[in-house]
Amino acid sequence: MNRFKEYEQNYLDAVDSIKKYVDTENCEKYEKESATLCKFLFETDVNPYQLFVHETDASQLADSAQGFADLCALIHHALVDDGDICFPVVDGSPKILFASRWEVSLDDCIDAHYKDMIDSINELFVKLGESPKPITLEFLDTVDQFIKAVAQTGTEKSLA
Numbered sequence: 001m002n003r004f005k006e007y008e009q010n011y012l013d014a015v016d017s018i019k020k021y022v023d024t025e026n027c028e029k030y031e032k033e034s035a036t037l038c039k040f041l042f043e044t045d046v047n048p049y050q051l052f053v054h055e056t057d058a059s060q061l062a063d064s065a066q067g068f069a070d071l072c073a074l075i076h077h078a079l080v081d082d083g084d085i086c087f088p089v090v091d092g093s094p095k096i097l098f099a100s101r102w103e104v105s106l107d108d109c110i111d112a113h114y115k116d117m118i119d120s121i122n123e124l125f126v127k128l129g130e131s132p133k134p135i136t137l138e139f140l141d142t143v144d145q146f147i148k149a150v151a152q153t154g155t156e157k158s159l160a
Contacts, residue, residue, distance in 0.1 A: 014065040018042065021072035033143040034079040038072040040147050051150065053088065053097040053109050074098065079143070087140035087149075094140060094149035106137045 022039040024032065041048065041062065048062040058074065061067035078085035078098055086101035087094060088109045097104060115135075122132035140146050 011065050014069040017069040018065065018072060021069070021076060031076070031080055034072075034076040036147070037075055037079070037143045040143075040150075041071070041075075042068070044150070046150060051094075051096055053090075053095045058096070058098065087143075087146040089136075089138045089140060089149060091136055092153055094146055094153060096146070101139055104139075106135060109137060110135065 018038075022035060022042050024035040024039055027035040041051070048058075049060075052058045058071055061071035061074075075085065084098055084100050086097050086099060086104055088097055088101075088104060089095070090106075090109045095109065097109065099108065118133065118135055125132050140149060
């Protein structure tokens, strides 16, 4: 088989896989959350790099059919099999993190750049005699809550 044919077949297989992962109508009941999240990620105009705690980990998978199929497989595995996915909201910005909610701390949800920026802002607040701004961390319980939070907050304004 020549390499172009192999690449083309891999692409077609990935597209077929994506179609199954985003099919919220014909999935099993226990797969509904997974299909709903995959469908949302497939259809949303929100930049995927804004939706994941670790931008380069999972969001880069959305750049190709094969990558997106792999991302859907990760989501499916996390939601259906092992529960290692959670939806932290850092300073009002909803995110996806592939980890158990019960093992996640604030440090897991922010990068050094964001923490440094907040520390600098807080130093300025203190110099001006104002109270520092704490970084907030909450968790959403369901995929539907995550999707609604993304729609309500508009992640473009988020720095987290």
